[in-house]
Amino acid sequence: MEERKKKQWLVQVGNRVWNCRTQLNMSREKLAEGLDITPQYLSDIEQGKKCMSMSIFVELSQVLGVSLDYLAYGVLPEDPAVDRLERHLRQTTPLDRELAARMLLLALQAAEAMGPEE
Incomplete structure (x- = not known):
């Protein structure tokens, strides 16, 4: 993946993570603790500065109650x-x-x- 497109994708994923977390009224600290990562690392993910591991990506979808497709591409389920x-x-x-x-x-x-x- 081209570097510019990768950066754009990371920002979009980070925005979705932030939106889901704030809709759940969950603090960055609480979510980070549940994922066993630091609040700073989560902040970097939400800002599109860091790429997360697949295990954190999967755990995030479960904790936030959204599909992997939604986190990765913004695709909402039909129902x-x-x-x-x-x-x-x-x-x-x-x-x-x-x-x-x-x-x-x-x-x-x-x-x-x-x-x-x-």
Whole structure:
């Protein structure tokens, strides 16, 4: 990647990290502590001055509750509720995922049986 484009991409990623953190009313210190990095390093990431490791990038997406696509490219999921549910399901055991899927399907069937909202 050309140096100018890399710098531009780092600034854009940093802006998204900052926006997500501030929307969650999370201090830089608290987020840095959760990622086991210094607040200064996080500040450098948010300002586009530093490139983070893949492990920090992945952890950031999990802590901030956004997809890797969003952090990297600003691509929002088509439906945030579906994306949030998918993220939570992927963190469970296969058995718990199956139970959750069955419960959700039953809840959806019950909602459909009640008819449209008025």
